[in-house]
Amino acid sequence: ELKVEQNPLFLSMQEGKNYTIYCNYSTTSDRLYWYRQDPGKSLESLFVLLSNGAVKQEGRLMASLDTKARLSTLHITAAVHDLSATYFCAVPLMKTSYDKVIFGPGTSLSVIP
Amino acid sequence: DGGITQSPKYLFRKEGQNVTLSCEQNLNHDAMYWYRQDPGQGLRLIYYSQIVNDFQKGDIAEGYSVSREKKESFPLTVTSAQKNPTAFYLCASSISPGDEKLFFGSGTQLSVL
Numbered sequence: 001e002l003k004v005e006q007n008p009l010f011l012s013m014q015e016g017k018n019y020t021i022y023c024n025y026s027t028t029s030d031r032l033y034w035y036r037q038d039p040g041k042s043l044e045s046l047f048v049l050l051s052n053g054a055v056k057q058e059g060r061l062m063a064s065l066d067t068k069a070r071l072s073t074l075h076i077t078a079a080v081h082d083l084s085a086t087y088f089c090a091v092p093l094m095k096t097s098y099d100k101v102i103f104g105p106g107t108s109l110s111v112i113p
Numbered sequence: 114d115g116g117i118t119q120s121p122k123y124l125f126r127k128e129g130q131n132v133t134l135s136c137e138q139n140l141n142h143d144a145m146y147w148y149r150q151d152p153g154q155g156l157r158l159i160y161y162s163q164i165v166n167d168f169q170k171g172d173i174a175e176g177y178s179v180s181r182e183k184k185e186s187f188p189l190t191v192t193s194a195q196k197n198p199t200a201f202y203l204c205a206s207s208i209s210p211g212d213e214k215l216f217f218g219s220g221t222q223l224s225v226l
Contacts, residue, residue, distance in 0.1 A: 004155075033214070042203060042217040043156075088155060090215075100171065101215060103148075103156040 002027045004091050004104040012110045013079050021074040021107045023089035032065050032072045033090045033101070043088065047074075079111045116140065119204050119218035126191065126198060127226050134189045134221045136204035142216070143209050145187040149173060150201040150220075159202075162187055191223065199224050 003026040013019050023032065034047040047056045049065035049072060056063050060083065062075045072089055086106045093100045117138045126132045136145065144163050148156040158171030162181040176195025181187050187206075191198045201222050205215040 035215075042219045043205075043215075045214050045216075048214055090156075100158060100161065101146075102158070105155040106153075108153075 002029075002091060002093055002102045004089060004102050006087075006089060006104040006107050008107060009105060010108050012112060013076075014112055015080055016078050018078065019076050021076070021087060021109075023072040023074070023104055025070050025089075025091045025102075025104075027070075027093075028067075029070075029091045029093070030067055031092060034063050034072070034074055035088045035090060035103075037086045037088065037106070039086075046087075074107075076109075081111045081113060084109055084111045117204055117206055117216055117218035119202075119221050121221060122219070124221055124223045125226050126223060129193045131190055131192050132223070134191070134202055134204075134223070136187045136189065136218060137185055138187075138206045138216075138218075139185060140206060140208075140216060141184070142206035143184070144207045145181070146205045146207075146215065147171075147177075147179065147187070147189045148203045148205065150203060156203065159189065 005024050007022045032049045035043040036046050037043045047063040052067040054065045060077045065072045086108045088103050088106045090101050090103045120135045146161040147159040149159055150156050157173050159177050160171055160179040162168035165184050168179050168181050178190045201220050203220045204218040207215050
């Protein structure tokens with residue numbers, strides 16, 4: 001059974017600082033997704049990582065995927081308050097139709113002025 | 114504007130009552146999904162559908178039922194057999210099963226009276 005873990009679950013950081021959120025998963029998959037959720041809101045797609053070694057950047061966020069280590073990282077550079085949200089990684093099961101996507105527990109990020 | 118519409122935004126259920134959550138999409142997506150989110154936790158898959166008139170159980174299907182009579186619609190019924198229904202319910206869709214990007218609705222908060 002596929003399990004997806006995130007570390008840390010809660011993160012409080014000062015504006016301007018850098019930090020990395022980790023996502024690891026228990027079975028083979030060649031892709032991984034990152035989502036952002038603001039309190040009481042729906043999920044917004046951030047990154048789609050489709051292969052080993054994939055790296056994507058959007059503003060102050062950069063995501064990478066190492067399928068051999070079954071690990072993805074979400075790096076935050078020079079954090080600003082607007083980045084405060086919960087971040088989820090999600091992994092599709094390795095079936096022929098990839099028809100199930102399993103989410104991690106989420107990392108709640110608070111950026112403090 | 115294309116998107117996924119969930120209604121209602123808030124729903125209250127009395128003990129022993131069945132309630133239905135609506136999910137409609139005009140994105141012409143084949144695949145649709147229902148997730149449940151408990152406070153401070155990740156998303157758990159309830160049901161998913163790859164095509165009209167077909168759907169499959171996810172990880173926590175007990176106490177729930179769905180139908181997929183039209184491509185655009187994937188309603189979720191929370192039955193009286195679901196003893197702990199209070200949660201935030203999210204509907205999602207993707208172009209095809211296993212497509213990398215899930216589009217989410219705005220969610221329905223279900224509470225028990």
